[in-house]
Amino acid sequence: MPADGAAIAELAQASVLDVFPAYYDSVETASAAEHITTLDTALIDDGTYYVHEAAGEIVAAGGWSRRNKLFNASTAGADERLLDPATEPARIRAMFVRADWTRRGLGRAILTACTEAARAEGFTKLALMSTLPGVPLYKAFGFTEVESAQLPMPDGIVLAGVAMELPIEETA
Template identity: 85%
Template sequence: MEVVLRLAVVADGSAVAALARAAVETQFPAYYDAVQTASAVEHITTLDTALIDDGTYYVLEAAGEVVACGGWSRRNKLFNASTAGADTRLLDPATEPARIRAMFVRADWTRRGLGRAILTACTEAARAEGFTRLALMATLPGVPLYKAFGFTEVEDAQLPMPDGTLLPGVAMERPIEENA
């Protein structure tokens, strides 16, 4: 089945939210307890529409259905539930990394290269805007994908959800090669 990568549009919002919710509900229980999973469903699956407005969020469609999504940001926010230190200021490509954000793959579409395809598109777009590094805050289910894509662990983290729940995560970074 052909899979098509394209920039997300506002009309994709409900499909993206449903995909993100389903991905967290099915994939997080292998890494997190029931309270952490429920909190993640509530707080990290809400689409940050600024990503769509900025033209930095992608969807992958198969037979008209969104099966994966994710993007990057040139703004100072590392992950959806974060508010501490986050703002809408534009990052300086010369000194700050672009942010990989809100990556989700439908459970029945994992391990098919969809996450890699989105990360490749994000890397190319960030490079075109002068960024030389990428950063992200990984939830545990995403760590293997990000490592396989060349991200290295910077530090373990506890991601505070707005309800006080803490999710173990990993801050990761990767250089953007000039001739990749």
């Protein structure tokens, strides 16, 4: 819901600041905390963003998109064009779990909800651009690496990432 925006943004920033230092240096982490955690209200407006609450707090969030944008902080291909489910993959976007709530199945539950919703709209494949901390979750869910990627942030910092895909019919 739009009212969740501030809590989601706070979760995203805390997640990056807590988890990214194991994968990126301090400059890269600071850049990611500023640019990757920018709330994308289109996901909320589209009804494709999910949260997990515990004791009244949002502890995990993530979603999928039927739009062309691949990841926060990206500008290339970040238009509002709707994807064609017959020929293009739905996008997994903006996955964040609070550091003290990792390894409890919340990311998997959100990915399952995303997969089911995208399948219901006719998509047969999911695609995402993962930062390094997300790769283990996505691999465990069944995503395969397509290629390593360099993710340019608006401030000129470049993060290592991985493009990944999953045929939807392989998840059930």
